[in-house]
Amino acid sequence: MSFTWTAHRFSGGALALDVANSVVLRFDPQRRIDRFEDPEAIDGFAAAANLYGAERDRFGTLIATRPERRDAFIGLREATDRHFRALVQTEDRPDLLADLLDAIATILRQTANDGKGTPLDVATARSALGLVAGPESGRLKICPNCAWLFLDRSRNRSRTWCDMAVCGNRTKARRHYRRSREEPKP
Secondary structure, three states: OOOOOOHHHHOOOOHHHHHHOOEEOOOOOOOOEEOOOOHHHHHHHHHHHHHHOOOOOOOOOEEOOOHHHHHHHHHHHHHHHHHHHHHHOOOOOHHHHHHHHHHHHHHHHOOOOOOOOEEHHHHHHHHHHHHHHOHHHHHEEEOOOOOOEEEOOOOOOOOOOOOHHHHHHHHHHHHHHHHHHHOOOO
């Protein structure tokens, strides 16, 4: 199945969150889609992150994660999702932070830069570490439409959806449809 990475897929506001959001419908076992099941999709993600990612200037040119490191990369993705999702839901889970830090350390210990760019797994680990240590963790939210993680960088912290053009419009269209069905006909 062919898949194209679009700007919408990079609406998390941080590379680590965009990677975590690569699992669509994460909590629906029947409809869950892991976009990284295909190794070529991981490579395509790295290329697309260079175009659309919020942190594209921070890490330089992203390159694909080496095949032997993909399991550690997927482990980092899952630890990132678990930790930040619990943080948004105000669950105090030091064990999830420890798991995330361990996954970050695993990736960073294996780092060998060949000068061609920053591997996706290394950039993702650095992005996750920046979220853990930085001030923006208080701006994390979960989209009520798709359940993706995102950073609310709006001035008054009022952003509701990961992407207004996609999730916001879908939510508003559903609301309009329900209201129009409930209104009595003249």
